[in-house]
Amino acid sequence: MKEFLFGVTVMPRREVLDTQGRAVEETLQREGEPVVSCRVGRFIELKVKAENDASALTMANKISESLLANTLIETFEVRRG
């Protein structure tokens, strides 16, 4: 078994109100920063054990979908490395 590292980005869906993002956006604009928009999500660095790269990626996707993201209101993206 080898170890594989993935980066998982979890973001609120476009149609869901992103309260954190709105708060940061409004604060930055009030501070005078030239910010057009801001969305806030999570970043998870995940290291898994697997036989090979393909099964590691399948594992990372499974974990992200079932446990790291709430797919009803969030989308996720798994990247190698």
Added chain:
Amino acid sequence: MKEFLFGVTVMPRREVLDTQGRAVEETLQREGEPVVSCRVGRFIELKVKAENDASALTMANKISESLLANTLIETFEVRRG
């Protein structure tokens, strides 16, 4: 003025206890997932207005350093797009 999109990843420093990451890691391991380690941070999608690409990047870095990350306990990385 044009609009430029950046992705900012904010992670807890290695030497700082990442309580969220540890909690997720232990939960995943208890569920039987072959997880070696897990670190949890934030991902911020930031759109700024600027004259050109270079000044937009400078702006995104400034905003990240002063407002999005607590550099005492967190590191950040700004990427285009």
